[in-house]
Amino acid sequence: MSYITKSPWVIHYDGSSCNGCDIEVLACLTPLYDLERFGIVNTGNPKHADVFLITGGINEQSRAVVKNTYDQMPDPKVVVAVGICAATGGVFRECYNIMGGVNEVIPVDVYVPGCAARPESIIDGVVRALGILEEKRAKMAENGGDKK
């Protein structure tokens, strides 16, 4: 855990999930699981966030919102797709309004399995994402603060 030098902030958006993964994301923040012990805070503002937790597949109406939220986050940033719907569309992949997983719209760094994803796996996914975030930050520093 030595790579956590800053307090990473998390933003959560529900792409088109059934709520199952959403409430498990919230459960991570509450006393039993307590993500805040890693310094992780849930924020509502994309401009404050480092980690984008997204649940559910992508549909026609949420596509623009997901893209917009992602674009507003400052670099470096990581995306964690929580639950099987966010990975592939899950049980809903054959529904007429589901375009597929989150990677149809934005690049995903970590996939968390499960339906609904368990809080333990979500925490594991976020902690892994923090490692990737740190790598991205180091790479940006090498390039003089530039993303590429």
Added chain:
Amino acid sequence: MSNRIVVPFGPQHPVLPEPIHLDLVLEDERVVEAIPTIGYIHRGLEKLVEKRDFKDYVLIAERICGICSFTHSVTYCNAIEQIMGIEVPPRAQFIRTIWMEYSRMHSHLLWLGLTADAMGFENLFMNAWRLREEILDDMEATTGGRVIQGSSKVGGIRLDIPDEKLGEMVDHLKAIRPRLEESNRIFTHDQTVRHRMRGLGVLTKEEAWDLGAVGPVARGSGCDMDVRSSGYSAYGELGFKPITLPHGDCLDRCLVRSQEVLAAVDLVERAVAKMPDGPIEEKVKGNPDGECFAFTEQPRGECMHYVKANGTKNLVRHRVRTPTLTNIPPLVKMLAGIELADVPVVVLTIDPCIGCAER
């Protein structure tokens, strides 16, 4: 006459975990109109009945919503069972009732926590969610899932709860009951909570009736409406009585829910005391042919599943009407005339579950 401005609320916002968009038309700080836009999590799962076997579809019906999940699967099963004339064994009915009341407890505790959070009462939020985890522990021990259980099937249930586990569940509920009462006492007596919610977003009994409010929204306005009174599953044998409160404001809607948590504990205790022995499922032969409306009381209110079948393994039509959709017109009424800062609390008091509403 001051200028009117429009403040967009959502779909991505810090109050609700789910996306809904409201255009709030303001005159100074006061909301004069609220125009909802929905459809951010519409998946179109009703149409999947044409591709899935009607027995497998139970699992998809359960995923309409991750909070009322078990109630959705039972409602769907009830509809199919009524079409096919299947007699579900009494033990299965009782265990379904226990799980439905557990979902009610965890859903209401979740909601009480979110409301406290919307008021800025962080401590109460954490406390409610800590209590919720204890309810989920028993849910997980008996079904294997925390929020999506997958334990109901057409004709009965997949898993039995052994009698010794039923005893342990009752002991556990007895142990957490004083803590539930303590948490309820904060909602009833705390000055901050009363100040934020008393007299806010009032919906009179007539308005609740005319606008079609259901569930705790209707009961908080004094309407005695609870589908559990019709006695589906095992409710008929448990002496169920709905909880109603008269004021129709945010506090009463909140107190209906906090009292229902304790009522659910009572129902589970009574169900365990009367638990019959016997099989847990009835064999299902053939395919359904006909149509049926099935109603249940979800944590959020009345839920309706309509099923139409034509004798093949795929259904012709599945239509769901969920309590959140029905409660949006009352919400629009409640929002008119309140201050902008109170909008999150009022929106939360209908317990919006967008996953259900848009499917």
